[in-house]
Amino acid sequence: MSNKVLIDILKIGIKANKADAVCFKLPELSTTVAVSTQNNFAAAPVILSKKNLLKSSPKYILVNSGNANACTGKIGMENAIKCTELLSKKLKCKKEEILLSSTGIIGRQLPIDIISRSINSYKFNFKSNWKQAASTIMTTDKFSKHISRSFLLNKTKITINAICKGAGMIEPNMATMLSFISININLKKTLLIRLLKKSVDSSFNRISVDGDMSTNDTVMLISTGENKNLDFTRDSKTFTILQNELTKVCSDLSEMIIKDGEGATKVVKINIYKAHNIFQAKKTAYSLANSNLIKTAMYGADPNWGRIIARLGSISNINYSENKLILKINNKIIYEKGLQSKKCNLKELNKSMMKKNITIDLYMNAGSSSYTVLTSDLSHEYVHINSAYTT
């Protein structure tokens, strides 16, 4: 048996004549943990996988695109269970040893008869790679998202393989995004979940495309069980390095999601500095990130700081001191002491905002807390994609 995660790509019949599912085969000694959406109407595969993770060590993960199996009631759950039964028979394991993850349209039942036939007649060979997996799970994504990064830990080469998909309904916590990550280390479950949560919290949980939280978001992390020689106690130096490396991978994937946000033409980084506390910093950051007026201004490369300040004024329960606020766009002060900065050349700023990356820095000067959110602009293309009829 391999000590690596193995991958197979299937056509299970959700998308006509197209690969629409990925099956991960997990190493015997692997440990798997997951974080998933906080949406109250979490999809059937999300609920089922949570249960299965509590019951046993997973051996396979089946991910499909094209159908989210969300808001599908009892039948949706029965279909999800049926999928695990089909796979377990075929792959000779318990059904509880299979995790499911789905992305695609909400509210439609899985074509379970077609899926049954497809899985029953399929000959698994697990000879695909991460890159192929990344393209198979795409929905409205325009490019596939795959990262493979290696680094040394006590002279041992550690490799993180990770894929994800976006691209709409992106808002914490992790709306409509799926990500699957493997690391060739040996780590017990409690530490692995700690590792994952911390990395997700400062990456996938800090992005927003449209402020809508999905029913299906999931990030799964698999430690393969290799390299047992490494010591990973909670506060060890190796654990810290590992944490940083994983966070980097998750941050890079998050940025890819924003770059590929539905209709996105720009990646906008919103940094809130010197807030009274972290909650105010976070609330401020998301409030700016989710303003359509700000997002359309970014699309138009428009240094319309009035919309930013007006948005701040509308946030309840936070007192912004007009005279203390400093606002920078692309590192140029545009607003201070309650009005437009005299130093600011709007035409130059407009030019610099035509580039793909825009940074908004807001100094609240009320404390020492910071928060950063990545968001995309709001374009014609966003409207185009999202107004298309589903049926």
Add this chain to the structure above:
Amino acid sequence: MSNKVLIDILKIGIKANKADAVCFKLPELSTTVAVSTQNNFAAAPVILSKKNLLKSSPKYILVNSGNANACTGKIGMENAIKCTELLSKKLKCKKEEILLSSTGIIGRQLPIDIISRSINSYKFNFKSNWKQAASTIMTTDKFSKHISRSFLLNKTKITINAICKGAGMIEPNMATMLSFISININLKKTLLIRLLKKSVDSSFNRISVDGDMSTNDTVMLISTGENKNLDFTRDSKTFTILQNELTKVCSDLSEMIIKDGEGATKVVKINIYKAHNIFQAKKTAYSLANSNLIKTAMYGADPNWGRIIARLGSISNINYSENKLILKINNKIIYEKGLQSKKCNLKELNKSMMKKNITIDLYMNAGSSSYTVLTSDLSHEYVHINSAYTT
């Protein structure tokens, strides 16, 4: 002196060679009240008018479009005061007897020298009408908004004249909208403000275009002092009729604002029924009204109920019971018992959603509270309007 509100239209030099201001001359016996934005960065004219309303009975209201005089610091306030000084000299009253209201771009100083010259050289004649006033205060509005409605109260003919402007940054409380209303009655200030607040709360405060709250919103109500014979004690039948009539006017103006929402092609009425309490009903209504995924679906006439249910799932602190929820679009049940209703014909629904008005009814079946919000769809045109460069 007239016992009606008189109107003059001016060019004060904010818009080149275009009428950009309205001056209302208030009857000697009139009473005026106002409600205004709750934005922490309320514009200079909003703050100044609040102060002046406390100090004395207003004799004139000057409304300009093209410049909001918001986020303009000390200079902005000085300029606002200067405007009242200029007018008071010209029209022979105290500067505190003048109210100001502004709409337009945020963060730019008023061209006060040009305004001085314009006002000083202007010969006021107060021969314009409400309709002309309505078109003068337009910004991105596509049509002017004016209502004149008469009704009988104890055989006396009462007339409400009202104008307003929208059309972006619309969200409670009353973002970027101005409205000026007169009624030919005699009512003391306490009752007049009660009348106005109640009507505004069930009209202007229940609309949303893009969830952004403006710095300048104001609704002013003038009772002219006529028809002193009418009895308007707080719980009198006449007061109730008056309240209903004013609410109708405000509701009709609100609907005009939504119809003319930036880029709007549809008016979407969101009714929440049988909520546990009014706060949950309100939070639910606005959460749906401000979802870009729902707004783009409406634009595309797409009965994509999954986005509505997913949005509900993401609202924190409200427990929606999946099996109790009933969702109707255009009066057809589309979701019940946790999944898509079998009775629903999506193609027919799609057809009916191509009309200008869409109704979404959500029955929470958790209590007896209701709330209604009007919103617009999110179109290509919205992006087009709002991504245009300001300078």
